[in-house]
Amino acid sequence: MALIDTINPLLTTGWAKGDAGWSLKDYEARGGYAQLKRILASKMSQDEVIAEVKKSALRGRGGAGFPAGLKWSFMPKAAPEKYVVCNTDEGEPGTFKDRDLLRYDPHSTIEGMIIAAYAVGAKRGYNYIHGEIFDIYQRFEEALDQARAAGYLGDRILGSDFSFDLFAHHGWGAYICGEETGLLESIEGKKGQPRYKPPFPANFGLYGKPTTINNTETFAAIPFIMSMGGEAYLNLGKPNNGGTKLFSVSGHVNRPGNYEVPMGTPFAKLLEMAGGMRGGRKLKAVIPGGSSAPVLPADVMMECTMDYDSIAKAGSMLGSGAVIVMDETVCMVKALERLSYFYFEESCGQCTPCREGSGWLYRVVHRIEHGEGRPEDLDLLNRVTDNMMGKTICALADAAAFPVRSFIKHFRSEFEYHIEHKKCLVDPEVQRVGSGFFKAGAA
């Protein structure tokens, strides 16, 4: 779906023409590749580029929110072989922004990656694209061909002495490859099992070489930052939370879709942009940052602004910017059961606490949902999460634990009702109607 609404568009400026505006010519007409040209023509130093990104307070858009400029500065200067990698494995349930970024404006990500490669001294890069969006992968390859033909990629770019080439690599159905070191293993042609850290990718990355890895939206923001200046970008948002951000709004709203708003925009405003609650029903809960982020009850969420610090203060995470909106037709036990199944299914199995713990969580939530829960189960669930969090190679174990803990914390009475009465607090017929799949009155 093309852009519906935005405040202060940057990343989405290219989306206006929908599928008709993605090619190189369109991007150049919007001022695309001007920043790359300027950097090369003026022989800007690597440190100057990194300093501009640092000034912008751009934080990684893939989930962890790590400052991008700082990450780039970790790359060793002298290493002869370095890589830049883009993470478009977008598999965090609720997130669908990177798909649209590459669908409507692939060249902003490409230009951002070229500028990043210049800044960290990489000669080669890869964009790892989620396997389920194969048409987007094909379009990205076409965009790369266009950029290569125009001299933006390859040897001695635009006559400078900077060379860089970029390729697309697709996934084939494994959530764990979104974790950056699992992703690197996957590019190497292996199972996508995360590596121990440290060493971090800046020292030991793809093929063991220093590697900068960022999310698609992080790279896509770079040309805009270079164009308007780091400080102006920062000022669009709020201190420590620079710029604009894409939010993927899904669930019980009238107009699900991607919305670009300045950091610090009230959640209430975002909800209004998404058309408000479907059927005028009442907001019950929101998962503000992708399925791995703790759920927040309606009243807490309505007080939040959409930025890293506000959401963290409320006890959750901005994460990937996936805003999952749930109304009063949702049974929280069933919702949690589906999420727990996901983490159990996608655990790569390397670490015992994650492999066994995610199975326990799913089985116990499943039995509560199916009327076989025991009064001690809620404490059991919390104990299992205690044994998972912070005890594993990657953060998937924490991602499996957060939903369980937060659903029980905020909706405990609904779980207790389930255990005691062996059925949902929310009438099954109400739940059925909530999805909007069946026309009113149809069987």
Add this chain to the structure above:
Amino acid sequence: MNKQYDMLSPEALGKIDREVAKYPADQKQSAVMAALVIAQDEKGWLPKETIAAVAGYLGMPPMAAYEVASFYNMYDLHPVGKYKLTVCTNLPCALSGGVHAADYVKGRLGIDFNETTPDGKFTLKEGECMGACGDAPVLLVNNKRMCSFMLPEAIDKLLAECN
């Protein structure tokens, strides 16, 4: 040319060569994911011998290619119907009818997840988030074609088009 690769067509091998060219000369194994997809598209699914042939072509141990084929969900290690339908039922989709869409397809085809219709035409799979939750309900046809907003009429239309 080594006989072992005869099971893959020259076109498929040509496509694999293009994938290999994306990686450093000593990192041919990086092309294994794409190569297995190319082989799966040609064969319909991935028998052990095909996986071994891909491994041989890329100069890697068959076991290493088999590990990859079994780790990622969209490789089919068993025969599937002519049309493999994968419906996303994860929570964001379920809020907008993902589970109900899957139930509807099950009813229309008379099969459950991981089953194939007796005429070999359809296989049904349950999918995880495809990064398209704003278009829910969504389903994939043969891994590569994404169908959006799959309400009952759209599902009826899709099934009628599959011949």
